[in-house]
Amino acid sequence: MLLAPALEGMLRLPTMSRIASNRWLRYQENRDLVDQAFSYVTRIGKEAIRQNDKVAVGTLESLATLLLAAYVESRLNETIWYYSGFDDSQRQTLADLTIEERWYKVIDLGFARLRNLTVRQVPNNLNFTDKARREELVRVVSDYISPLITARNSIAHGQWKYAFNPDGSAINGERTAIISRYTIWRVTLEKNLLDHFTWIVHDLVVTGHTYERDFDKRIDDLHSAVNRLKKGDRNKWEEGLRARYRRRPQVQSGI
Template structure:
């Protein structure tokens, strides 16, 4: 919504994105609209009508949508339909074991990294659509940051991160207690 409501995004393109049936289709249409507008190629000719490098940009960004955003949207839909512990198939007639496993494996660590990854993708699409030079200039920087988030997600160090947070919390409690005692001893409390 942030990208399509920006000043540089054409109203007709916004309408086409918003007309899509699913959030995932909206992401895909957004990408097509952005490349079509940037490179002045009709939407029906994306990606084949793009220059080689631009087509590679498109395919890379499309792979992020298909491999990262699609599962995220699926999990989000389960949560939105009250499936907090067990996820069902689209018809809600039986349990979806894969989605349930993914749902139960999500932690705050995963959500933070996925948000980071989405921020980089949003920035790429915004630069593609709205800026004159930033897309090509900053693509490698945003792309490497996006890939770094994907690598961290695959490495799944959420347990170590949670342990670190617990240690920090306990250390903070000890410091707070020591500081409180010092204030009492100094007669300030």
């Protein structure tokens, strides 16, 4: 008996959709593990702050920065390999790019898909609202993801306090300043900020309906996270942790 044409076609199709789905699931598992590790490190980092253990705090700040960068990269890969997102040719255009470049490209591919444009028509052929939204997303990559990648690269090469020029001839003041800003306080707030950002990009790439429906709420949450980071006081937050630790009930040991 001959198979129905549609069924016969399905059986002849390559299994790339299944491969993409399996790849996405593996990236999701990785992200879950990195997320758990980040939560663990920041939790014991807060405890180190409470006890004023400066050596432990410094160590955990570096580890938390590495984990935050790994988490954001995992979220990027989840979006790239989501089974109903990009096709194989679009994924191929991302393969040889840096992490930062991939974020920019993913955003443009998302808007191209949403508005039935080629990626070369983005941003010029976008309407005013889409251009403004794209600029906001690109700014998050520039302001938060790019410095995080810079810090991750330095820390991964053992430059935990001082970053050097590529040839190792001198201290790189700009990169050193970037490393020093990643405290337990900052990575905790940035994690929240980048969660809102990555969900916006995921919705943009995967489903236009969800992106349009949820954008206003998600961007409001993102703006709130940015304001908490800009207006917050790290020293006040750390002193609050230490003060509460000093006020904790003391356990009387029995004789």
